[in-house]
Amino acid sequence: GQQVMQIPQYQHVQEGEDFTTYCNSSTTLSNIQWYKQRPGGHPVFLIQLVKSGEVKKQKRLTFQFGEAKKNSSLHITATQTTDVGTYFCAGPPDGNQFYFGTGTSLTVIP
Amino acid sequence: DGGITQSPKYLFRKEGQNVTLSCEQNLNHDAMYWYRQDPGQGLRLIYYSQIVNDFQKGDIAEGYSVSREKKESFPLTVTSAQKNPTAFYLCASSIGLGPDHEQFFGPGTRLTVL
Numbered sequence: 001g002q003q004v005m006q007i008p009q010y011q012h013v014q015e016g017e018d019f020t021t022y023c024n025s026s027t028t029l030s031n032i033q034w035y036k037q038r039p040g041g042h043p044v045f046l047i048q049l050v051k052s053g054e055v056k057k058q059k060r061l062t063f064q065f066g067e068a069k070k071n072s073s074l075h076i077t078a079t080q081t082t083d084v085g086t087y088f089c090a091g092p093p094d095g096n097q098f099y100f101g102t103g104t105s106l107t108v109i110p
Numbered sequence: 111d112g113g114i115t116q117s118p119k120y121l122f123r124k125e126g127q128n129v130t131l132s133c134e135q136n137l138n139h140d141a142m143y144w145y146r147q148d149p150g151q152g153l154r155l156i157y158y159s160q161i162v163n164d165f166q167k168g169d170i171a172e173g174y175s176v177s178r179e180k181k182e183s184f185p186l187t188v189t190s191a192q193k194n195p196t197a198f199y200l201c202a203s204s205i206g207l208g209p210d211h212e213q214f215f216g217p218g219t220r221l222t223v224l
Contacts (some may be wrong), residue, residue, distance in 0.1 A: 102152040
């Protein structure tokens with residue numbers, strides 16, 4: 001099946017540093033969604049990107065969708081301990097079925 | 111409060127036993143999903159359902175079965191045919207099946223097969 005790959009798998013940052021995770025698909029995506037899963041919790045929807053080259057911001061989080069709609073990124077400025085968790089991208093490369101990325105686990109060191 | 115409930119939170123079973131995981135939603139969503147999550151891995155789709163009495167296999171359906179007799183409920187049975195059933199199971203729902211819809215997740219059930 002199609003895969004949605006994310007890098008890096010793990011990231012440790014000092015509090016206040018920036019963080020970026022990248023999502024790559026082998027095929028064009030009609031849209032992409034981002035979710036956050038806190039340790040021991042369940043994924044929670046963050047945002048959806050639909051248009052080529054789209055950029056959306058949520059406070060310190062910036063989401064981008066690539067021009068070719070095959071990649072996306074999530075950037076966090078000045079991380080805080082509340083940002084800890086695993087960030088997943090999810091896209092539908094073939095119709096109705098969503099494929100979740102492998103996730104990036106973020107650790108923020110106080 | 112509207113949402114998705116899964117029970118139990120932790121479940122232990124002996125090898126060779128079938129076990130059914132509960133998933134209930136009161137969001138009036140048509141679509142429901144079951145995912146499996148293993149440590150260090152993403153979510154893998156087991157089954158999904160667009161409407162009552164209809165469901166489709168995901169990528170890893172072997173060893174699992176589901177039913178959708180009511181809109182609110184989508185139970186997952188982990189059968190003895192599933193070779194490695196120990197995992198974290200997440201149920202989700204969305205308004206519709208299309209890729210435009212946000213998925214709402216339940217708290218999950220952590221299954222351990224001894």
